[in-house]
Amino acid sequence: MSDSTGPKKQKRLNRREFLIVLGVGVAGLYAGVKLGAAPLRLRLVEWLEESGGPPSDINAPPDAWFEILPDNTVNLYLPKSEMGQGVHTSLAQIAAEELEIGLEQMQVLHADTDRLADPVATSASNTISGLYTPLLEVAATLRELLRLEAARQLNAQPTDLNLENGVFSLKSDPSQQRTYGELFQFAGDWELPENPPALKPPSQYRIIGQSLPRVDLPAKITGQAIFGFDVRVTGMLYGAVARPETIEGKLIRANPGQAASQPGVVKVIADRDFAGVVAESREQAYQALDKMELEWDAGRLWQQEEIEAMVSVGEGKGVVIQKEGNPRQALESGRLVEAEYRTPMAYHAYLEPLAAVADVRPDKTEVWASTQAANGLRGAVAKAIGQEEDQVTIHPVYLGGGFGRKIDERAAVEAARLSQAAGKPVQVAMNRPEDFRSGFVRPPTHNMLRASLSENGDILALDHQAASGEVAFPFLPGIMGTILGADFGAYRGATLIYAIPNIQTTAWLARLPVPTGWWRGLGLMANTFAIESFMDELAAAAEMDPLEFRLRHLPDDVKGQRMGTALQTAAEQARWGAALPDGHALGLAMGYDVGTITVEIAEVSVENGQIRVHKVTAVADPGLAINPDGVKAQTEGCITMGISATLLEEVLVKDGALQASNFNQYPLLRNSAAPDIEVLVLSSSATPSGMGEPPIGPIPAAVANAVFAATGQRLRRLPLKFA
Incomplete structure (x- = not known):
């Protein structure tokens, strides 16, 4: 028999090597940034967008x-x-x-x-x-x-x-x-x-x-699936942690008070920067926490207007992430069209709040957690308890929703600190107000777009300015920020996908007092809302059908052909141009994200100022669809979540605190208001691309464009409301 046994491990493109492939070695990163940051940045942006x-x-x-x-x-x-x-x-x-x-x-x-x-x-x-x-x-x-x-x-x-x-x-x-x-x-x-x-x-x-x-x-139907809240370990106790009421709140004094004498209490922790209780039940832990004597520095009492002013085009330093031709000169010719759009902060609002169990021992630690980043969590826990990373094992369990927030390490780190103090396994499972107000949120955004149109309706130039709070930067090594200059999470979806001879996209980043970060699609939804709403406005200014206007501006390449097929398939399925019930109208939007093309057409009516989405027809082209039903499910989920964000969701700041602390103050789309959704999957032999987020991009613009078609009014701010 031959000694050949088939493959030794094939070399993979890793985080170090992807920079080398793009033309810059790790040893030359700083020199590359100094000598040629702009060209490198544009290449990285293109790669990250794909x-x-x-x-x-x-x-x-x-x-x-x-x-x-x-x-x-x-x-x-x-x-x-x-x-x-x-x-x-x-x-x-x-x-x-x-x-x-x-x-x-x-x-x-x-x-x-x-x-x-x-x-x-x-x-x-x-x-x-x-x-x-x-x-x-x-x-x-x-x-x-x-x-x-x-x-x-x-x-x-x-x-x-x-x-x-x-x-x-x-x-x-x-x-x-x-x-x-x-x-x-x-x-x-x-x-x-x-x-x-x-x-x-x-x-x-x-x-x-x-x-x-x-x-x-x-496992999920029979209740056997284990989520973070479900984890039980022999001898496990329950933890509750003191948290500030304000954005910049800091603990300045902690005294056990009467907490230690409360029923079921095993341990009270009153450190300089951390206070908590370990008890035999979750209820006992929270009840005892209320008996601790805590003093807080509330920090600056920020107001909503201040936060919004910080996220504005022109505030800070703009970084060009896309440029072709001479947009400044081209904007001076033709008919000028301008518009600006805003989106608010938002919660992740998943079903299961953050939860983790930690069992810290002198030489070994085990953590069970609902986490999107087990390896990063291992490092955070090790640092918090003073162990080496190889002494910590993370056991990931099912997540009851994530949407980017469950990169958050705090529940596991808190459980580890409490377990280390108590000498027993401890679960920290946040309640809804804790989960809403103690983590990061989707950042607010501000987009400004200008374009010039020729007499026959061609776009001569388009300038896109996109401002956002941080999305990816808080979770990345500092060198990535130095290389990219702009937060690639915030500008996801901001680069223009249409064939326009003169274009420029500039990203503006605001570092806010409110912690902001990942959300489903990162910056995709906000940027697609702005671009696809603006494309509709340009079509109206050119007195052209929105579908024909988009088809006219597709690139002449394979991607453009795929986009054209997706647009025409969606239009045919939604009966674009056909008669609709009185008061109903259709709106169209398209997105391209991580290699996936999504087209969505929303059927909307407006009655007494209330927007109702009746149906959404969607076409998804993810290349090779591994599981077509899974593609449909993700498209349906993204559309539903996107409509909720489009019509309802908003986090406001008042007197230094996030205002909504539970679902009675933060409404979501109800089943009774959910539209019919029809999804067509265009599968091919091309390499498969992602589906967990791309369909959330187009839906706000599709709805807003339908509202314009129904009422003649442009709504440029989420959630969509009539003045």
């Missing part, structure tokens, strides 16, 4: 991803978090395709950080695009290693074997068999090959591209 963020450098052998049990069940360990977006199902389909097994033979599990650590996070809609080829390759590698072991045991050549559902058999004698489960026990003796085996062409896919049931459905 990919969603820095790549994951998950280099791990097959036995880190897979465990095969004696009964031939394959355990697939994934470093990406499942928070309702269905990535565990899609990734399982990818792995099962090259393993040549059915999805029913596979069990999908969250990988802890000791087994397989994701150096980035589950965010930016890049899970499928980032892991598609690597997971195909690692599954194919494992399959071929198993084939070689089967050939050795059966005294045959690898080509003499058939494979079906994880069972190898001799072609000459099918009774001679070896199962994956029987062969996997020898995995420790295998040597990984230099190159991965050849992968199947998409034309031969049997599992990828099928709308298979979600792998997490049975």
